[in-house]
Structures are given as C-alpha cells and as structure tokens.
Amino acid sequence: MARLVVVSNRVPIPDKDGVAPAGGLAVALQAALQERGGIWMGWSGKSSGSREPEMLSRRQQGNITYAVTDLTDTDVEEYYHGFANRVLWPICHYRLDLAEYGRKEMAGYFRVNRFFAQRLAPLIEPDDVIWVHDYHLIPLAAELRRIGLKNRIGFFLHIPWPSADVLVTMPVHEEIMRGLSHYDLLGFQTDHDLQNFAGYLTREGIGNDLGDGLFDSHGRTFKSAAYPIGIETAAFAELAGKASANILVRKARQSIEGRDLIIGVDRLDYSKGITQRLDAFERFITTNPAYQNKVTYLQITPKSRSEVPEYEQMQRMVAEQAGRVNGAIGTVDWVPIRYINRSSSRNVLAGLYRLATIGFVTPLRDGMNLVAKEYVAAQDPDRPGVLVLSRFAGAARELKGALLVNPYDVEGTANALARALTMSIEERRERWRGMMDHLLEHDVSRWCNDFLRDLTAKTAAAN
Numbered sequence: 334m335a336r337l338v339v340v341s342n343r344v345p346i347p348d349k350d351g352v353a354p355a356g357g358l359a360v361a362l363q364a365a366l367q368e369r370g371g372i373w374m375g376w377s378g379k380s381s382g383s384r385e386p387e388m389l390s391r392r393q394q395g396n397i398t399y400a401v402t403d404l405t406d407t408d409v410e411e412y413y414h415g416f417a418n419r420v421l422w423p424i425c426h427y428r429l430d431l432a433e434y435g436r437k438e439m440a441g442y443f444r445v446n447r448f449f450a451q452r453l454a455p456l457i458e459p460d461d462v463i464w465v466h467d468y469h470l471i472p473l474a475a476e477l478r479r480i481g482l483k484n485r486i487g488f489f490l491h492i493p494w495p496s497a498d499v500l501v502t503m504p505v506h507e508e509i510m511r512g513l514s515h516y517d518l519l520g521f522q523t524d525h526d527l528q529n530f531a532g533y534l535t536r537e538g539i540g541n542d543l544g545d546g547l548f549d550s551h552g553r554t555f556k557s558a559a560y561p562i563g564i565e566t567a568a569f570a571e572l573a574g575k576a577s578a579n580i581l582v583r584k585a586r587q588s589i590e591g592r593d594l595i596i597g598v599d600r601l602d603y604s605k606g607i608t609q610r611l612d613a614f615e616r617f618i619t620t621n622p623a624y625q626n627k628v629t630y631l632q633i634t635p636k637s638r639s640e641v642p643e644y645e646q647m648q649r650m651v652a653e654q655a656g657r658v659n660g661a662i663g664t665v666d667w668v669p670i671r672y673i674n675r676s677s678s679r680n681v682l683a684g685l686y687r688l689a690t691i692g693f694v695t696p697l698r699d700g701m702n703l704v705a706k707e708y709v710a711a712q713d714p715d716r717p718g719v720l721v722l723s724r725f726a727g728a729a730r731e732l733k734g735a736l737l738v739n740p741y742d743v744e745g746t747a748n749a750l751a752r753a754l755t756m757s758i759e760e761r762r763e764r765w766r767g768m769m770d771h772l773l774e775h776d777v778s779r780w781c782n783d784f785l786r787d788l789t790a791k792t793a794a795a796n
C-alpha cells in the first residue's frame with residue numbers, strides 16, 4: 334500500500350501524551366495515515382515575524398510524521414487572512430459583497446503555496462499518494478509539478494464550489510482553475526458543487542466534460558466526483574449516550590426542566606446564518622406566545638477569525654441581537670436565548686445535542702455542515718429530536734428526514750420551529766431512523782476510503 338501524504342492549512346498535531354485534537358476529519362485521516370504510514374504537513378499557525386521560517390518542525394507519532402512550518406507576518410496576512418479568508422471564503426459562500434481583491438494578497442497566496450511545495454517536496458517519495466485539503470492550498474499541486482513531482486495528487490474542497498456567475502467575479506479564477514488541473518482527482522462535497530464546477534469549465538470554455546467523471550483543462554485530464562463528508566457516527570452516538578452523566582450536561586438538563594431546548598452550534602461566521610436564525614427564533618416566540626417560558630434557545634458560537642473585520646463586527650451584532658431579544662421578551666425566571674461565545678468540549682456538546690428537541694442548523698451556504706450530522710447521531714433513539722436544516726447546507730442533500738428551510742425566509746423558518754415542537758413522537762422516530770441509517774452507512778471512514786480508492790485507482794486519469 335502506498336504511503337499517504339496529507340496536506341492541509343492547519344495540522345491537528347497530537348500533544349505530548351499522544352492525544353490528538355478531537356474531530357471526525359482528524360480521526361479519519363489519522364487512521365488512514367497510521368494504516369499506510371505517512372506525513373501530515375501544513376502551517377504551524379505561528380508566525381516567524383519578518384524572518385524567513387527556516388525548517389519544518391517534525392514530530393513522529395506511530396506511523397505518522399507531523400511536519401509544520403511557520404509563516405512570516407506578511408505571508409499570514411496575505412495568504413491566510415487576505416486571499417484565503419477575504420476572497421476565496423466569501424466568494425465560495427456567495428458573498429461577493431464581502432470579497433476584497435488585492436493584487437498583493439493574490440500574489441501572497443500563490444507565493445505561500447510555492448513555499449509549502451518547496452518545503453514538502455524533499456519529504457516525498459516517488460510512490461507516495463498526496464491528498465491536499467481545502468481552498469487554502471489549491472495551487473499546491475501545480476507547484477509540486479513544477480518541482481518535477483509525478484505522484485498521484487488529489488484535492489478535496491470542504492466548502493461549496495459556487496455557480497459560474499459568482500466565480501468569474503474573481504479576477505484570478507483562471508489561475509485558480511489552472512492550479513486545479515494539476516490534480517489527478519478533485520473531490521467536492523455534493524453533486525451540486527460538481528455540477529457547478531462542470532458548468533463553469535464548459536461555459537467559460539476553460540475545459541471539457543469528457544463524461545464518466547473525467548474532465549480536461551489546461552492540457553491535463555483529471556477525474557472529479559462528489560464525496561460527501563461524514564462523521565464518526567457510531568462513536569459520536571456512544572459519546573452522546575454517555576455524556577448525560579457529565580456534570581455540565583446534568584446542570585443544563587436541570588436548568589431547562591419543563592422546557593424544550595433548541596440548539597445551534599456554529600463557528601462565528603457570516604456563512605452560518607446566525608443573525609437570520611435569531612430573527613426566526615424571535616419571530617417564532619413572538620407569534621406563538623404560548624411557547625413563551627416553554628422553550629430555551631441555546632446558541633454555542635466559539636469565536637473565529639477575529640482578525641477579519643467582518644467577523645469582529647458580527648460578534649458584536651450577534652451579542653447585541655441576543656441581548657435585545659432577551660431584554661424584550663425574557664422574564665424574571667426565563668432567558669429565551671442563551672448565547673455562549675466560547676468553545677465547549679466535544680462530549681458536553683454531544684450531551685447538549687441529545688438534550689435538545691430541535692437541532693437548529695440554518696447556514697446561508699455551507700459545504701456540508703457537520704453539526705447537522707452530529708445532532709442526528711447524538712439523539713436518543715426512543716425520543717429523537719427534530720433537525721431543522723437549511724436547504725443551502727450540503728447536508729440537506731442527504732438528510733431527508735430534516736425539516737428543510739430557507740434561512741432567508743424568516744417566517745418559514747419560524748413556522749418550521751412550531752411544526753417541529755408539535756411533531757408526534759412516531760413521526761420524529763421515523764424521520765430520525767432514516768437519517769441515522771444513512772449516517773451509519775456513510776461515515777467519515779467511508780468518505781476517506783472512497784476518496785483514496787479513486788485517487789489510487791488504475792483508471793484515474795494518467796497524465
């Protein structure tokens with residue numbers, strides 16, 4: 334079996350005791366790396382100031398070598414905050430209004446990708462299979478090819494691929510596409526992303542859809558398919574079952590005694606639709622006064638990317654909005670919205686999902702959305718809750734038992750909350766069972782194996 338080399342912007346390096354940061358993606362990729370032996374390379378998350386970072390720092394853990402490099406202040410600003418988070422992220426989430434194109438940032442993005450390739454190339458052996466993750470690293474394969482690497486290289490995009498009309502507003506869309514053409518396999522979250530990709534290539538005359546998942550562009554042929562990412566379903570269900578004994582989960586249960594809990598969990602990000610969700614909750618609770626004092630909406634929102642102004646602004650907006658609703662409709666013994674602006678541990682999160690009658694997951698755009706899948710996996714099979722899910726999350730294409738909503742439609746979303754709270758237990762069980770069976774079958778190990786099977790298959794496009 335060929336060695337595997339995973340490259341991603343950040344690397345979940347285990348601590349000194351060998352404990353890796355939790356999360357399905359890290360667990361699945363680490364399992365694949367342990368089995369095959371290999372390297373996980375990326376940015377350390379640290380800056381070397383104005384000095385050129387000298388060496389890759391490495392740590393060995395079983396069969397896996399973790400290799401990370403620092404970046405200069407300028408690199409971090411241009412590559413990470415600049416192009417990745419202020420251009421690619423908003424464009425792929427349909428927020429043209431937030432994209433800030435700057436030649437400097439675009440150049441920094443390509444420069445850092447070249448730097449990563451230079452640091453990575455000496456570690457690569459001829460038979461290694463390389464798997465690159467996400468929008469930060471699109472040009473990496475082209476840079477590795479420039480150095481002369483002929484290895485199989487695959488790319489998986491965790492975020493949406495937007496429609497052609499949106500994508501072409503980005504001045505360097507052709508360079509981005511040229512970068513993608515150097516991979517042997519491109520993976521997207523959903524068929525919808527894949528269709529957008531094929532549509533973009535053919536409509537802009539940049540490439541051809543050759544059928545059977547094969548495409549050509551910039552003189553190269555490559556394969557492309559949808560690989561919807563999953564979670565560690567069985568392990569997460571078990572974690573949620575056990576978490577009811579956790580002291581924080583017990584306290585939470587006591588504090589909502591006699592009320593239904595609605596839960597939202599998102600990084601603080603404009604793509605997650607948090608303000609629209611608060612609007613929908615406010616609409617629901619003001620138009621259904623019988624539910625006042627009968628439901629609590631818990632929104633857990635760890636801070637993210639606070640260096641980007643839009644994120645800092647959003648943090649203020651959400652806090653103000655929650656405060657305003659609580660001030661307007663709360664009572665001496667009832668706080669309608671509990672807003673937590675910090676991260677919770679994974680098992681507390683699992684326990685809270687299980688306590689909640691509604692999982693409220695309403696992104697304006699999302700590649701997949703793992704929270705929706707985790708909420709389903711965490712439910713008690715006898716009394717499962719209801720998932721209220723945005724039709725614009727990749728997960729909506731799989732989770733057919735959810736109540737699908739359009740998050741821009743405040744009234745419709747508010748009505749879905751009312752419907753979920755009055756749904757019979759039989760219907761709740763039936764909807765949940767179908768989703769849970771799907772998630773058990775399509776878990777994150779399957780996602781990882783399917784992608785690697787296709788990347789290493791003999792039929793993959795040979796260039």
Ligand code: GDG
Nearest residue numbers: 491562599600635675676677678679699700701702703704
């Ligand atoms: C990108 C794509 C795609 C959140 N708060 C806490 C916490 N979390 C965990 C959740 C979940 C993860 O973070 C978030 O995953 P999502 O999928 O919801 O969203 P992104 O971070 O935007 O991820 C997305 C994903 O990549 C995978 O391909 O699905 O579309 O945008 O696992 O549980 N975890 C803990 N405490 C928190 O407070 N422990």
